[in-house]
Amino acid sequence: MRRAKDQLALLWQAFTGDKAPTTYRAMVDAAGSVRRAAQLAKCSPTTIRRRLKREADSVATISTVKAQITAVGGVRAAAAAAGVSERTIRTWRQQEREGQQHGTRQQKRMDKLQHAARKAQTAAAPAPKDDVRARLRQGILQDAQARQQSINPRRAARISSSGARMQYTAQVTVISTDQMTDTRERTQDLEVNGDVMQGGMQAWLDGGSDKTVLGKLSEGFTNGYLHSNTGAYASGAKWQFDSFSQLSIRQTSPGSMKWGD
Incomplete structure (x- = not known):
């Protein structure tokens, strides 16, 4: 017999067609407001706002190509993660330095690099236990209003x-x-x-x-x-x-x- 998965999260994904929210930003959006998210998490609105800021700051630290290259371990690793040549990675970095806009055709590749950088960052510094996040996610998964807002x-x-x-x-x-x-x-x-x-x-x-x-x-x-x-x-x-x-x-x-x- 397989170990039973989180039934609430599994049902959420099955009924809505989308994965249950896990980030503070997504969970607050599902709750409808910071105040309501705080009620579901049984904490103050200030606590939720602090968690949102911390999460946004964490994402911002790897928002640049330079930071992403560093996070994954260098140009060669960045090229492998994005599925492009090392020369392309250096071009992206140079364009960023000069303030040039990246081409829309490259965006999917750049998104892959950003995803790899976030994953590497998380692995290097695992998030500490967060009881507020756990309570908020459980509250969201059980909440009728959040469920109704999440499904078309x-x-x-x-x-x-x-x-x-x-x-x-x-x-x-x-x-x-x-x-x-x-x-x-x-x-x-x-x-x-x-x-x-x-x-x-x-x-x-x-x-x-x-x-x-x-x-x-x-x-x-x-x-x-x-x-x-x-x-x-x-x-x-x-x-x-x-x-x-x-x-x-x-x-x-x-x-x-x-x-x-």
Whole structure:
């Protein structure tokens, strides 16, 4: 059995299509304001503002090409990280010194260098334990308002009404009518209709706990998937998601045939 992942973060990514926020800037944006972020983190707004400034200052220290070259270990390492020649790296550095603008065609390569520099900086000086960050992230993941602001309303409505394509690996328990249980890891890739998805989506939007959301998805699968698969299970059987280790929820085309139709 695989170790269960953070179910709240996994559900956030599955329902919204985007990874759960981890930086202070992203988490404050999800909360809607510094004051509300402070409430979720159980600290003062001043504490959140200080964390935002510290984070911004940290990013600023490697915002230049020169700093990025130093962070990754020199011109040769920078070239490897960006996927360009050493000559190109030296050109970027010279353009920066002279105040010239870099070409837009080079931006993706430069972004790769910046990403590598941040990664190297983090590895060289691991961030200290931050209880405020942990509390804020947990508060964001559990908060109904943050969840609702994070998801495109059209996506939420379409998944609830038209269903979705679900790709997952999960620990699942199937309970038969005579209460015999079959618990094992299952991996599936299938399309399910809106009746299967609606309860789970609404529970997530309402700020339900991970157990509540999994419970609603289990109900949807019991009624819309398990009972429609009559060749394998009797109508009284129950489907129960215990935990997900991987979950992807994608919109499907309205009118396509799905389990539960």
